Amino acid sequence: MSRRNDFFRNVDWITFSLYISLVAIGWLMIYAVGYDEDHPASLFNLNTNAGKQLLFIGISFGVLLVTAIIDWKFWRTFAYPIFAIGLIQLAAVLILGVTIKGATSWYRFGGFTYQPSEFAKFATAVAIAAFLSQYNTTLKNWRSVATVFGIMLLPMTLILLQPDAGSALVFTSFLIVLYRAGLSSTIYIFGFATSILLVLGLVYDPRIIIVGLILIILLVFATNFKEKFRLIIGLSAWTIISSAFLYFGVVYPILGINLLALILGSYFLYNQRKIQLVGQLLSLFVIGSALSFSSNYAFNNILERHQRDRINVWLRPSMCDPQGALYNVLQSKMTIGSGGLEGKGFLEGTMTKLNYVPEQSTDFIFCTIGEEQGFIGTVGIVGLFFLLLMRVVMIAERQRSDFSKYYAYCVAGILFIHVFINIGMTMGLVPIIGIPLPFISYGGSSILGFSLLIGVLLKLDSNRLVG
Numbered sequence: 001m002s003r004r005n006d007f008f009r010n011v012d013w014i015t016f017s018l019y020i021s022l023v024a025i026g027w028l029m030i031y032a033v034g035y036d037e038d039h040p041a042s043l044f045n046l047n048t049n050a051g052k053q054l055l056f057i058g059i060s061f062g063v064l065l066v067t068a069i070i071d072w073k074f075w076r077t078f079a080y081p082i083f084a085i086g087l088i089q090l091a092a093v094l095i096l097g098v099t100i101k102g103a104t105s106w107y108r109f110g111g112f113t114y115q116p117s118e119f120a121k122f123a124t125a126v127a128i129a130a131f132l133s134q135y136n137t138t139l140k141n142w143r144s145v146a147t148v149f150g151i152m153l154l155p156m157t158l159i160l161l162q163p164d165a166g167s168a169l170v171f172t173s174f175l176i177v178l179y180r181a182g183l184s185s186t187i188y189i190f191g192f193a194t195s196i197l198l199v200l201g202l203v204y205d206p207r208i209i210i211v212g213l214i215l216i217i218l219l220v221f222a223t224n225f226k227e228k229f230r231l232i233i234g235l236s237a238w239t240i241i242s243s244a245f246l247y248f249g250v251v252y253p254i255l256g257i258n259l260l261a262l263i264l265g266s267y268f269l270y271n272q273r274k275i276q277l278v279g280q281l282l283s284l285f286v287i288g289s290a291l292s293f294s295s296n297y298a299f300n301n302i303l304e305r306h307q308r309d310r311i312n313v314w315l316r317p318s319m320c321d322p323q324g325a326l327y328n329v330l331q332s333k334m335t336i337g338s339g340g341l342e343g344k345g346f347l348e349g350t351m352t353k354l355n356y357v358p359e360q361s362t363d364f365i366f367c368t369i370g371e372e373q374g375f376i377g378t379v380g381i382v383g384l385f386f387l388l389l390m391r392v393v394m395i396a397e398r399q400r401s402d403f404s405k406y407y408a409y410c411v412a413g414i415l416f417i418h419v420f421i422n423i424g425m426t427m428g429l430v431p432i433i434g435i436p437l438p439f440i441s442y443g444g445s446s447i448l449g450f451s452l453l454i455g456v457l458l459k460l461d462s463n464r465l466v467g
Contacts, residue, residue, distance in 0.1 A: 010462040026440035056444040060451035067455035079130035086123030089116035090158035118449030125410035133402035166433035173413030201295025209292040214258040221265040336370030343374030361442040404460040
């Protein structure tokens with residue numbers, strides 16, 4: 001009994017209040033999406049999304065109570081068995097699950113469904129926290145790095161087999177905790193550069209990307225010569241000239257001249273015994289060229305039509321059919337914009353009621369907030385999420401236990417990636433990949449998963465003085 005008293009005495013009430021606020025706002029928005037003034041339904045009608053979500057919220061509060069009762073050491077002690085349960089669920093759903101919208105990602109129990117990837121996020125968080133908090137773990141050791149990436153990639157791979165790219169992408173959020181744990185920044189720089197090249201390869205001719213790579217490498221070369229100021233000025237002018245020729249479709253002559261300049265620059269630096277620099281930059285050139293060509297080839301020859309459409313909606317919307325692939329994003333932007341500054345008012349959203357935006361209670365719930373609560377409401381929601389993220393980071397930094405600290409950073413990463421992608425896709429800033437807005441979107445698995453994450457975080461933090 002004393003442990004429960006310790007929890008309620010030491011619990012971080014600010015974080016708990018932010019959680020309650022977001023859950024309450026989420027339920028109101030789900031109710032607004034399904035509201036019909038001609039046929040109002042009972043709040044407890046399980047045939048409506050609002051009724052089901054209310055049931056899920058009640059169960060989620062039960063989850064919070066259970067986490068308050070369980071000893072905080074339980075999560076560290078049984079982290080790996082919990083992770084194993086998460087993997088078993090992900091593997092079994094491929095055989096026993098039901099297929100919804102092309103993905104075999106759910107178990108069905110009567111009129112309800114359960115998505116194991118939501119539990120897998122929590123399971124992976126405790127496993128990574130447990131591994132990083134071991135006394136012999138150091139991310140300067142390649143074995144430790146390989147192990148922790150294996151913990152990340154196992155659930156990601158099983159989720160991709162469903163296939164559910166959106167849920168799999170969330171697991172990249174654990175890179176945040178790995179950075180805090182001391183993973184080399186070189187890996188992040190390499191990963192960021194790789195991502196940029198892959199994305200550019202989807203949009204531009206790889207030959208143009210290669211020209212750009214060469215110009216960047218030549219700029220680095222120029223800084224290593226005595227006459228570097230003049231070389232940089234000349235290179236800047238040549239960049240402008242190259243861009244003009246490429247704009248008018250003159251590719252091969254410009255590519256040839258830049259390749260020749262790359263060879264000469266490499267030769268001169270090699271003679272100056274800057275062999276390591278030459279090797280690094282030429283490796284960058286080879287890898288970058290390969291990435292851009294492979295990305296472009298995969299986009300045009302491997303990806304399915306609907307996958308190409310999603311990428312085009314994100315990167316080249318002018319090429320998309322407004323009545324086809326671009327429809328969801330256009331309607332989403334119109335719905336958010338129609339709210340103006342103060343919004344149309346609760347239950348007064350005309351575009352919400354007429355179902356202009358598909359999946360409005362789940363992936364596009366932010367549209368309802370924009371229409372009914374306006375700019376002020378959307379800023380308020382973003383502000384609440386920002387405060388919650390800052391609070392979770394603060395909780396992480398005040399922990400005495402490494403397990404608690406790393407777990408808190410896992411929670412922060414999961415929340416951040418969900419909020420950033422969900423809100424971004426409603427405004428066309430990121431691809432539409434279908435992940436929920438935490439605590440706001442409709443879905444039992446989602447609200448239970450996020451409540452479990454927050455519940456365990458609050459329990460660990462309430463015992464920080466003995467951790």
